[in-house]
Amino acid sequence: MLRLERQPQDSRLMAWCSPLLAIALTLAAGALLFAVLGHKPLESLYEFFLGGVKDIYSVGELGVKVTPILLCAVGLVLCYRANVWNIGAEGQFIAGALCAGMAALAGLDIDTPWYAVVIMLAGMLGGMIWAGIAAWLKTHFACNEILTTIMLNYVAYNLLQYGVHGPLKDPQGFNFPESAMFNDNHLLPVILEGTRLHGGILIAAVAVIAVVLLLRYTHLGFKITVLGRDASAATFAGFGSKQLTWIVLLACGGLAGLAGAGEVDGPIGQLTPYISSGYGYAAIIVVFLGRQQPVGAVLASILLGLTYLGGETSQIKLGLPVSLTELFQGMLLFFLLACDLFIGYRLRWIPRVHPA
Amino acid sequence: MDMDLITNILFAAVRTGTPLLLVAIGELICERAGVLNLGQEGMMLMGAVLGFIAALTTGSIVTGFVVAALAGVLMSLLFGFLALTLSTNQYATGLALAIFGGGLSAFIGQPFVGKPVDGLHAIVIPYLSDIPLIGKALFAQDGMVYLSFILVPALAWMLKNSRPGLIIRAAGESPDSLHALGHRVMMVRYLAVMFGGAMAGLAGGYLSLAYTPMWNEGMTAGRGWIALALVVFAGWQLGRLMLGAYLFGLASILHLVFQGLGFDISPSLLAMMPYVATILVLVVLSRSRDNPALQAPAAIGKPWRPVH
Numbered sequence: 001m002l003r004l005e006r007q008p009q010d011s012r013l014m015a016w017c018s019p020l021l022a023i024a025l026t027l028a029a030g031a032l033l034f035a036v037l038g039h040k041p042l043e044s045l046y047e048f049f050l051g052g053v054k055d056i057y058s059v060g061e062l063g064v065k066v067t068p069i070l071l072c073a074v075g076l077v078l079c080y081r082a083n084v085w086n087i088g089a090e091g092q093f094i095a096g097a098l099c100a101g102m103a104a105l106a107g108l109d110i111d112t113p114w115y116a117v118v119i120m121l122a123g124m125l126g127g128m129i130w131a132g133i134a135a136w137l138k139t140h141f142a143c144n145e146i147l148t149t150i151m152l153n154y155v156a157y158n159l160l161q162y163g164v165h166g167p168l169k170d171p172q173g174f175n176f177p178e179s180a181m182f183n184d185n186h187l188l189p190v191i192l193e194g195t196r197l198h199g200g201i202l203i204a205a206v207a208v209i210a211v212v213l214l215l216r217y218t219h220l221g222f223k224i225t226v227l228g229r230d231a232s233a234a235t236f237a238g239f240g241s242k243q244l245t246w247i248v249l250l251a252c253g254g255l256a257g258l259a260g261a262g263e264v265d266g267p268i269g270q271l272t273p274y275i276s277s278g279y280g281y282a283a284i285i286v287v288f289l290g291r292q293q294p295v296g297a298v299l300a301s302i303l304l305g306l307t308y309l310g311g312e313t314s315q316i317k318l319g320l321p322v323s324l325t326e327l328f329q330g331m332l333l334f335f336l337l338a339c340d341l342f343i344g345y346r347l348r349w350i351p352r353v354h355p356a
Numbered sequence: 357m358d359m360d361l362i363t364n365i366l367f368a369a370v371r372t373g374t375p376l377l378l379v380a381i382g383e384l385i386c387e388r389a390g391v392l393n394l395g396q397e398g399m400m401l402m403g404a405v406l407g408f409i410a411a412l413t414t415g416s417i418v419t420g421f422v423v424a425a426l427a428g429v430l431m432s433l434l435f436g437f438l439a440l441t442l443s444t445n446q447y448a449t450g451l452a453l454a455i456f457g458g459g460l461s462a463f464i465g466q467p468f469v470g471k472p473v474d475g476l477h478a479i480v481i482p483y484l485s486d487i488p489l490i491g492k493a494l495f496a497q498d499g500m501v502y503l504s505f506i507l508v509p510a511l512a513w514m515l516k517n518s519r520p521g522l523i524i525r526a527a528g529e530s531p532d533s534l535h536a537l538g539h540r541v542m543m544v545r546y547l548a549v550m551f552g553g554a555m556a557g558l559a560g561g562y563l564s565l566a567y568t569p570m571w572n573e574g575m576t577a578g579r580g581w582i583a584l585a586l587v588v589f590a591g592w593q594l595g596r597l598m599l600g601a602y603l604f605g606l607a608s609i610l611h612l613v614f615q616g617l618g619f620d621i622s623p624s625l626l627a628m629m630p631y632v633a634t635i636l637v638l639v640v641l642s643r644s645r646d647n648p649a650l651q652a653p654a655a656i657g658k659p660w661r662p663v664h
Contacts, residue, residue, distance in 0.1 A: 004661075147585045147588070150581045323463045326459025327463050333451070
């Protein structure tokens with residue numbers, strides 16, 4: 001019979017092969033799904049993942065999707081390394097977008113493109129406040145951060161609804177639940193002519209590099225990793241776990257807030273009831289897929305960005321619901337978790353022994 | 357405030373608390389057996405959508421609820437295979453289940469959005485339902501509410517006094533001892549996970565077949581997550597769970613209360629209440645962590661494999 005056996009050492013090879021295997025299995029399951037729905041499996045898969053990327057404009061669109069996912073994911077890398085289960089990037093994203101929106105609306109008449117900096121900083125602050133609530137609840141009241149951050153996601157969502165239906169609604173907007181359009185001058189500049197790709201992706205790139213350096217070369221990065229691997233060792237070494245919890249959550253909140261600010265002060269250009277397509281949740285999958293490494297997160301963000309484009313493409317071309325995106329994301333995480341088993345375990349065939 | 361208003365508020369609090377109570381009952385049993393399944397939201401949504409489709413196509417509400425429960429069980433088996441058989445991280449697996457269930461239910465349910473179905477009817481018990489204030493809340497509800505009235509004391513008794521209850525608790529407190537005594541820990545945990553799935557499916561079905569008889573993408577609105585907090589709030593005790601569910605029901609219908617009192621507050625701000633209440637409850641609980649009767653099962657969330 002087949003038996004799972006603990007390996008003496010974790011397999012480093014498998015740690016990096018597991019995401020690839022999981023992607024392959026997700027593709028196979030996706031092909032099956034398309035076949036069941038009566039579509040040609042291979043053509044549909046191609047259409048889903050690559051059909052949306054055919055010219056410079058659509059590459060730009062991919063970048064627009066990757067930017068917020070990557071910003072959230074880089075922050076979550078820090079949290080998950082420290083074993084802080086922040087599920088709240090979504091709420092921190094919305095809080096950031098909301099604060100950025102308020103700053104943008106407050107300064108509509110200011111006549112300098114540099115006001116964008118103020119808007120982005122406001123967004124960062126919003127995300128940090130939102131994550132700070134979770135940090136305070138965890139360090140002061142020992143509240144489980146999974147539950148608090150999820151609840152804060154819903155609170156942020158409803159705050160946004162309150163804002164766009166109430167005080168932030170455009171007075172000249174025919175009663176639509178939307179804010180006024182931001183000043184064009186204040187929007188993040190488009191960095192690739194003929195696309196919607198905006199400066200946010202540069203901020204994301206800086207964030208990736210900063211986190212790589214932090215984790216590789218600084219004492220703080222080392223402390224974060226130790227806290228996550230062995231909390232008692234971290235306490236023994238005198239690394240304040242409360243302080244580290246604050247640091248990783250604030251960092252993540254700031255980055256997620258920037259992501260939200262970049263969305264409203266970039267491609268969207270105003271506050272609407274729907275500013276996130278679940279980027280904060282997708283970022284969680286990115287962290288797992290990217291092996292809790294910032295560089296891995298870059299590759300994984302591109303893949304998750306493709307699932308967002310794919311959802312849109314297959315809605316237009318195949319007439320399938322946009323929720324195909326979430327479906328693929330869920331399958332990906334399932335397969336990944338299953339494949340990750342073989343990092344620590346191996347399958348062995350043990351012949352059945354029949355007693356004589 | 358007049359009597360009629362209070363009567364109606366109590367009625368609505370029980371009705372609104374029922375889907376929370378149903379899903380939380382399942383999760384409580386699951387956690388008592390040592391398994392933390394964060395994927396309640398996904399199982400509820402699958403129960404809601406498949407139960408709705410079944411009721412719509414067969415015309416039978418009962419079939420709808422049976423299918424809803426089965427859908428929850430199937431989803432929970434997916435979780436069980438990964439988290440129990442393959443010992444994957446229970447947090448991450450539950451999260452995957454929540455995302456996957458959200459996507460799959462929206463995908464399956466898209467053609468059915470906005471279609472009407474004849475919802476579950478109330479069974480009004482004569483005379484008892486005329487009791488002032490509480491009569492309507494307790495005796496003019498539908499069958500699922502009555503089912504939860506029966507399940508809570510029955511399961512509480514089972515956990516405390518019966519052999520299967522002891523085995524479930526042992527699986528959550530000390531799986532090694534249970535294994536040493538010759539019981540099958542995996543089997544116990546699988547059954548608990550499946551029970552949790554069935555209850556989550558029923559809770560989802562309650563939303564799409566009784567509470568608001570229609571299907572809408574993401575219609576559970578975080579109730580699966582609130583249920584997880586409820587179990588913590590209840591200190592893993594069924595009686596307190598019931599009380600908590602109705603308090604949360606009350607928090608969710610505050611807009612009725614405020615309308616009744618003549619206040620005008622934005623519905624979005626009031627929609628925040630259950631989530632804010634959940635956070636406040638977690639804070640208050642942190643002050644009363646010393647009660648030994650209200651502790652989490654010792655082996656909760658820890659994967660367990662038999663040693664040979």
